[in-house]
Amino acid sequence: xxxxxxxGTGYAIxxxxxxxxxxxxxGQEHFMIDxxxxxxxxxxxxxxxxxLGQVHHIFLSHRHTDHVMGAVWMxxxxxxxxxxxxYKGNLHMYCHQELADGLLQMxxxxxxxxxxxxxxxxxIFHCLSDGLTFxxxxxxxxxxxxxxxxxxxxxxKVELQNGKTITYLGDEPYREECAAYAAGVDYLMHEAxxxxxxxxxxxxxxxxxxxxxxxxECAEQLQVHSLILFHTEDKQLALRKHTYTAEAKQYFGGWxxxxxxxxxxxx
Ligand SMILES: [Zn+2]
Numbered sequence: 038x039x040x041x042x043x044x045g046t047g048y049a050i051x052x053x054x055x056x057x058x059x060x061x062x063x064g065q066e067h068f069m070i071d072x073x074x075x076x077x078x079x080x081x082x083x084x085x086x087x088x089l090g091q092v093h094h095i096f097l098s099h100r101h102t103d104h105v106m107g108a109v110w111m112x113x114x115x116x117x118x119x120x121x122x123x124y125k126g127n128l129h130m131y132c133h134q135e136l137a138d139g140l141l142q143m144x145x146x147x148x149x150x151x152x153x154x155x156x157x158x159x160x161i162f163h164c165l166s167d168g169l170t171f172x173x174x175x176x177x178x179x180x181x182x183x184x185x186x187x188x189x190x191x192x193x194k195v196e197l198q199n200g201k202t203i204t205y206l207g208d209e210p211y212r213e214e215c216a217a218y219a220a221g222v223d224y225l226m227h228e229a230x231x232x233x234x235x236x237x238x239x240x241x242x243x244x245x246x247x248x249x250x251x252x253x254e255c256a257e258q259l260q261v262h263s264l265i266l267f268h269t270e271d272k273q274l275a276l277r278k279h280t281y282t283a284e285a286k287q288y289f290g291g292w293x294x295x296x297x298x299x300x301x302x303x304x
Contacts, residue, residue, distance in 0.1 A: 039063055039197050039304045041224070041265070043296035044081040045073040048208075048230055048246075049103035051271040054298045055081050056103035057208060059226070059267075060092070061195055061304075066174050069095040070193065070205055072107030079110055085299055089115050090124055094173050096180070097132040098207040099190035100139055109143055112160065116152035119159050127159050131171070131180065133189055134164045165191050184212040186245045194218045197304055208268045210247045211255045224304060225261040227252040228268035232284055239270055249281050253288035263292035265302065 040062055045055030056074040058081065060067035069092050072078050082089070095111060098104055108130075118124030132140070141162075145153060156162070163171065167182040177196040182189070183206055192215065194204040201223035208228045211219055219225060230241040233250040241248055247255075249266060256264040266281055273280070274297070281295040294302055 039199055039201075041203065041296075041302040041304055042067070042085055042087070043267070043298055043300045043302075044078065044085060045071075046267045046269065046296055046298055047271045048268050049074070049101065051103075051269075053271040053274050056107075057268055058107060059205070060087065061176075061197075061203065062091075063174070063198075065091060067092050067094075068173050068176075068178070068195070069111075071096070071098055071104040072111055074103040074106045076107070076110040078107035079114060081298060089118055092128075093126055094129045095131070096191075096193055097130070097136055097140070098183075098192065098205075099185065099188050100136045101188070101208075104208070105136070105140065108140060109147060112140075112144060113148055113152065116148065116155050116160065119155055120151065127161055129173075130160065130162045131165060132162070133166075133191060135189060137162045137164055179218065181215060181218045183207045183209060184214045185209045192218065194222065197223075199304070201304060203304060209245045210251065211259070216259075219261070220259045221261060222259075223262045224265055224302075225256050225259065225263070226265045226267060227255060229266040229281065229285075230268065231270045232280060235270070249284040250288055253285040253293070256285075256291065257289045261291060263294060264289055265294045265296065267296065269295075 045058035047054040057071045058073035170179045183192045203224040205226040229252040230246040231239040233248040285293040
């Protein structure tokens, strides 16, 4: 059974939940989409019952702290696992060249040389270009430039083995250049910083983010089947699922998911 596991659903400075981190899996092998902003990725993998040995493919969308810093921890811990002989196979990292270069510099600064020697041997970087497709865990997986206004950013579309499709747009609003990857998909993962009524508090439009209403209108326009909202503020986390879902349903006729950390959505 294919599923999306939410490991981090909050925006960059969330403290009441983890920052952006998801996996697409069959319950055994997990394709990780962003790593969140720190070693909370290890905590949440453990709480979700996912071992490092179940993660051999990691995608990083862009170079911001809340998406990348967890990758340093993944590389450190998987590197240790390779050294000890307990991590089988290779780790594949997918990101654009500039991000790969920056991550390597951070690792050179922070990780021991013996772990760095695994790069290129057991830890393989795949540098992305617009429209590049890989077979990841038996699923056609296409990476695309999201036309981010802040920094070069990639999204990903996965064609699931059950025939459905899921598209992750990173942490900026949908741009029409991405229509080929987002229109009509079964699951659209779109950021939503806050409710429409909170626009004056969080100013999503000034920082290239969306309200729930914006994301829902986009999903309706793209005629997707289901909308998954994430990368949200965290001030009223207990109410988020209810309030965000209610607002989204005013503008979008399909299914709406507002996952909490550790929620699993059967795809
Ligand atoms: Zn972010």
